[in-house]
Amino acid sequence: MSTKVATTLNGVDLPRLTSTVEAVKGSPELGSFKFRISNRWVGGGENRSEVQPFTHAGKVIPHKTGFTLSADEPEVLLGADSGANPVEHLLHALASCVTTSMVYHAAARGMAIDQVESTLEGNLDLRGFLGLAPEIRNGYQGIRVTLRIKASLTDEQLQELSSLGPRFSPVYDSLVRGVPVEVVTERLT
Amino acid sequence: MSTKVATTLNGVDLPRLTSTVEAVKGSPELGSFKFRISNRWVGGGENRSEVQPFTHAGKVIPHKTGFTLSADEPEVLLGADSGANPVEHLLHALASCVTTSMVYHAAARGMAIDQVESTLEGNLDLRGFLGLAPEIRNGYQGIRVTLRIKASLTDEQLQELSSLGPRFSPVYDSLVRGVPVEVVTERLT
Numbered sequence: 001m002s003t004k005v006a007t008t009l010n011g012v013d014l015p016r017l018t019s020t021v022e023a024v025k026g027s028p029e030l031g032s033f034k035f036r037i038s039n040r041w042v043g044g045g046e047n048r049s050e051v052q053p054f055t056h057a058g059k060v061i062p063h064k065t066g067f068t069l070s071a072d073e074p075e076v077l078l079g080a081d082s083g084a085n086p087v088e089h090l091l092h093a094l095a096s097c098v099t100t101s102m103v104y105h106a107a108a109r110g111m112a113i114d115q116v117e118s119t120l121e122g123n124l125d126l127r128g129f130l131g132l133a134p135e136i137r138n139g140y141q142g143i144r145v146t147l148r149i150k151a152s153l154t155d156e157q158l159q160e161l162s163s164l165g166p167r168f169s170p171v172y173d174s175l176v177r178g179v180p181v182e183v184v185t186e187r188l189t
Numbered sequence: 190m191s192t193k194v195a196t197t198l199n200g201v202d203l204p205r206l207t208s209t210v211e212a213v214k215g216s217p218e219l220g221s222f223k224f225r226i227s228n229r230w231v232g233g234g235e236n237r238s239e240v241q242p243f244t245h246a247g248k249v250i251p252h253k254t255g256f257t258l259s260a261d262e263p264e265v266l267l268g269a270d271s272g273a274n275p276v277e278h279l280l281h282a283l284a285s286c287v288t289t290s291m292v293y294h295a296a297a298r299g300m301a302i303d304q305v306e307s308t309l310e311g312n313l314d315l316r317g318f319l320g321l322a323p324e325i326r327n328g329y330q331g332i333r334v335t336l337r338i339k340a341s342l343t344d345e346q347l348q349e350l351s352s353l354g355p356r357f358s359p360v361y362d363s364l365v366r367g368v369p370v371e372v373v374t375e376r377l378t
């Protein structure tokens with residue numbers, strides 16, 4: 001007779017999750033990550049990024065395969081509409097991070113999730129970007145995330161579950177609290 | 190005899206750029222945009238977004254084609270590494286927006302650009318996400334953008350050109366100054 005022990009929850013490998021947490025607890029330098037992309041302008045509103053190897057605890061780790069991310073603007077914003085635009089990519093970054101953060105932290109708490117969907121919408125006033133009104137910001141004025149979750153949980157547990165994304169998500173934290181961005185320019189010859 | 194008038198600069202349609210600015214000046218409601226995505230969890234660290242139609246001045250405008258954006262985590266972060274991760278997508282959103290903002294505003298100023306490349310790197314300490322150290326934030330601690338530009342410009346003009354991205358980019362502004370994010374949860378049945 002053999003017994004089969006469930007080792008994944010929500011698609012997350014629980015023994016590895018536990019060992020990762022313990023490893024970072026014991027060696028804080030294992031928490032250190034540097035993520036990188038490179039971007040190349042194609043023309044007009046079109047450009048493309050290639051995701052680069054990242055650094056973990058001083059070690060450079062390549063991704064298993066290359067990832068190319070394309071951006072363009074819709075016609076009303078003078079582009080060819082060949083890809084999502086930068087502010088739409090920003091919404092994707094937020095959606096994906098809130099979802100993954102919730103899923104991982106739910107796994108760590110033994111909460112099973114059946115399904116997660118979300119819709120995000122962000123309001124922008126182009127007068128900011130165009131420099132037409134100094135009191136109007138260039139960026140999003142606000143973003144609304146609607147999370148829809150299927151799970152065998154009480155209403156109270158569902159609220160706890162849904163709070164995990166905003167509580168732990170790196171992109172949510174970056175966006176809500178802001179991030180220092182340094183820009184350096186070099187001449188291409 | 191006919192004369193050919195240059196109507197695009199940096200791939201940007203100058204007459205349309207001018208008419209867009211004039212239209213928004215005259216009718217501020219034309220500045221109003223609402224961008225949307227929907228996201229669906231696949232399992233573990235994997236999820237996918239579909240870019241949705243956006244609203245411009247109250248009118249819903251579909252994109253010319255569908256855009257699917259995929260996210261996953263690398264193996265060291267317990268994923269299958271099938272896509273860029275959320276914080277890498279965030280870097281792409283920033284790179285693409287800084288580039289496009291610079292290109293459009295350069296066109297409006299009559300500054301020709303030959304080439305733009307950029308590399309972005311962001312530092313993250315996983316102890317924030319893991320909840321291991323309250324003093325460490327969950328999000329990026331800082332992002333560094335290196336812009337490399339080819340253009341027939343003096344050093345002073347190159348500096349002016351490179352300042353246009355940070356000065357006008359909606360994603361840069363959203364990230365540096367922060368954005369209010371509202372999260373609403375619903376039960377999927």
